[in-house]
Amino acid sequence: MSITIKDVAKKANVAPSTVSRVIHDSPSISERTKRKVRKVMQELGYHMNANARNLVTKSTKTIGIVMKNSAKESLRNPFFPEVIRGIGAFCHMEGYSLSLTTGESEEAIYEDVVKMVQGRRVDGMIVLYSKKDDKVVPYLLEQQFPFVLIGKPGTETGGITFIDNENVKAARDLTHFMIGLGHRKIAYFGGSLDYEVVSDRLRGYHEALEKSKISLPEGYVKLLSLNREEGIQALEELLVLPEFPTAFVAVDILYAVILLGALTEKGIKVPEQVSVVCFNNSEIAELTSPPVTTMDVHTYQLGYEAAKCVCELILDPKIMEKSVRIPTKIIKRESHQTVISQSK
Amino acid sequence: MSITIKDVAKKANVAPSTVSRVIHDSPSISERTKRKVRKVMQELGYHMNANARNLVTKSTKTIGIVMKNSAKESLRNPFFPEVIRGIGAFCHMEGYSLSLTTGESEEAIYEDVVKMVQGRRVDGMIVLYSKKDDKVVPYLLEQQFPFVLIGKPGTETGGITFIDNENVKAARDLTHFMIGLGHRKIAYFGGSLDYEVVSDRLRGYHEALEKSKISLPEGYVKLLSLNREEGIQALEELLVLPEFPTAFVAVDILYAVILLGALTEKGIKVPEQVSVVCFNNSEIAELTSPPVTTMDVHTYQLGYEAAKCVCELILDPKIMEKSVRIPTKIIKRESHQTVISQSK
DNA sequence: GTGAAAGCGCTAACAG
DNA sequence: CTGTTAGCGCTTTCAC
Numbered sequence A, B: 001m002s003i004t005i006k007d008v009a010k011k012a013n014v015a016p017s018t019v020s021r022v023i024h025d026s027p028s029i030s031e032r033t034k035r036k037v038r039k040v041m042q043e044l045g046y047h048m049n050a051n052a053r054n055l056v057t058k059s060t061k062t063i064g065i066v067m068k069n070s071a072k073e074s075l076r077n078p079f080f081p082e083v084i085r086g087i088g089a090f091c092h093m094e095g096y097s098l099s100l101t102t103g104e105s106e107e108a109i110y111e112d113v114v115k116m117v118q119g120r121r122v123d124g125m126i127v128l129y130s131k132k133d134d135k136v137v138p139y140l141l142e143q144q145f146p147f148v149l150i151g152k153p154g155t156e157t158g159g160i161t162f163i164d165n166e167n168v169k170a171a172r173d174l175t176h177f178m179i180g181l182g183h184r185k186i187a188y189f190g191g192s193l194d195y196e197v198v199s200d201r202l203r204g205y206h207e208a209l210e211k212s213k214i215s216l217p218e219g220y221v222k223l224l225s226l227n228r229e230e231g232i233q234a235l236e237e238l239l240v241l242p243e244f245p246t247a248f249v250a251v252d253i254l255y256a257v258i259l260l261g262a263l264t265e266k267g268i269k270v271p272e273q274v275s276v277v278c279f280n281n282s283e284i285a286e287l288t289s290p291p292v293t294t295m296d297v298h299t300y301q302l303g304y305e306a307a308k309c310v311c312e313l314i315l316d317p318k319i320m321e322k323s324v325r326i327p328t329k330i331i332k333r334e335s336h337q338t339v340i341s342q343s344k
Numbered sequence C: 001g002t003g004a005a006a007g008c009g010c011t012a013a014c015a016g
Numbered sequence D: 001c002t003g004t005t006a007g008c009g010c011t012t013t014c015a016c
Helices: A005-012 A016-023 A031-044 A050-057 A070-074 A079-094 A106-118 A136-143 A167-180 A196-211 A228-239 A253-265 A299-315 B005-012 B016-023 B031-044 B050-057 B079-094 B106-118 B136-142 B167-180 B196-211 B228-239 B253-265 B299-315
Strands: A062-067 A097-100 A124-128 A147-150 A161-165 A186-190 A221-223 A247-250 A275-279 A293-296 A323-326 A329-331 B062-067 B097-100 B124-128 B147-150 B161-165 B186-190 B221-223 B247-250 B275-279 B293-296 B323-326 B329-331
Touching (some): A005 A016, A005 A031, A016 A031, A062 A106, A062 A299, A079 A097, A079 A124, A079 B079, A097 B106, A106 A124, A106 A136, A106 B097, A124 A299, A147 A299, A161 A167, A161 A299, A167 A186, A167 A196, A167 A247, A167 A329, A186 A196, A186 A228, A221 A228, A228 A253, A299 A323, B005 B031, B062 B106, B062 B299, B079 B097, B079 B124, B079 B299, B136 B147, B147 B299, B161 B299, B167 B196, B167 B247, B167 B275, B167 B293, B186 B196, B186 B228, B186 B253, B221 B228, B228 B253, B247 B253, B299 B323
Parallel strands (some): A062 A097, A186 A247, A247 A275, A275 A293, B062 B097, B124 B147, B147 B161, B186 B221, B186 B247, B275 B293
Antiparallel strands (some): B293 B329
């Protein structure tokens, strides 16, 4: 049995409420009593029972994280730990704890969320990546529960605060960067368009090309699943085209890894013969040969801002929804190079 | 204001205690009342308030995860999400929630742990990787709080339940595997020996070599930080030795990535000229060229078993401590090859 | 089988 | 400034 506020009160000859006030450092308690009570708390090794407090204050000082992708996506992406780190950093400052969903299936995750929300286990939620046919976001909306989304709301339901990169713009920038280097034959290496991020990036790539009046040769956009064989095959398809690209934009660092490997196997040198750039900076971008130039999406910041937003929302649920865009930035490494002549 | 047990009781014309019993499916309630009460719960959209229940039952049905390494280690390692996934899977089955520490520094993490334990926010804890000068484990031990360690207890403090691989054996096995392939000149590529895992693996490597009476040439053990330049430099040092290795054992997939890249830069073909194997299977091992043969440590299982153990401990804290070893297994891919002649 | 009542440990008026 | 008094929403004897 652990020490309660009453034990402290008794030993310090004060009322429980006084102890409570001391805990909250209420200004209406004399320094003298505060010292006395604190001393007793020390001696007895008192610690607050969070549940009792939560029960009465109707707040838990914890925020829930919905991983809509625990199984596959998190795994395959350095994104997850980093975003958690950002969320954690802010929450720690504000004294919030973190609670994770454990479900693997869509359905299980949904139940986790209901449990968290209805059970008043969390004060707010952060949803990582929403997808189209998603029950969680509509539920949260309907419950009027404070939450923010990292990513972009799928269907245009208003009232959602979300944190995102400007993926279209980022892709445009990255592609422009390649164009600025003199590249005209720029291929795209990416994955399934189910995720908004992915399709946004492809769009940005197209836009950049159009704006520079570069016509896209047939077969330059390669959409494949994250898998080495498909990468090699995509490259082979590119190889039989009249003109092989001088540059590649990959949707993610892991696609860049595949690409780099496939290129090596075909004896194509990076960056001497082709340049490679990708999205999602991560430590591994520095480990490859050559280290790859990436578009940093500032994952940590994404998490940090998201946490900040939920906390604001928790304090004042009526606050206007907003969307914050985390800027992106090109981190130049050694996988790109200027095209000397070879004009279009 | 949300629906409470009283609201349900009133509407169903029963006592609150009856509703409580229905929730727990107590056998002493007639089917008829159960049905009636459940119907009302449905209608009203009743959900249990976890805090109230926690307060009285003195249990929270949540387990805490201590990330002693949120900042650097998790990031650089696909280990983290995967172990969480394993923990989550078991906890989900058992109806436990997950709570994460948010601190970045040793000190902050320690405080998080104290807060979780003393605040009765969690019923048990899982500590990921203990290090030598660690306050968390001694604290937990002293508090007699149910916890398990993923990794190996540093100082020989008894009474700790831990889940681990047999890293020495795994390294021996992996090295033997190389020897079985005919390799005699096997180099080691790894990182700082501060972590037990790392030094254990190095030990296993040595043991295997000794057992096979293979003498280790000077300079074959390369200890470097996870960083491309150092990788290349290590390789260059190896290159000026009288005999270049025919095989490499890397301590982690990320070290293998560096190695593979450096090898490519030096124009050394894998697996034709040298074989490369490493620890910690992960998706990325399939994406490199060639896909690398790894020693799978079954990270998911590590998490799953850890969760199982804390749950057991929570149910019966007096249970004997134990250590469970998760077996390791070589996943053969394409980065290794038999040595044809070239006998020692 | 079911109800009444007494808390779990804390906070928050309301007095004084 | 500090004590008294009600609860927060649930579980759990102990009666009936």
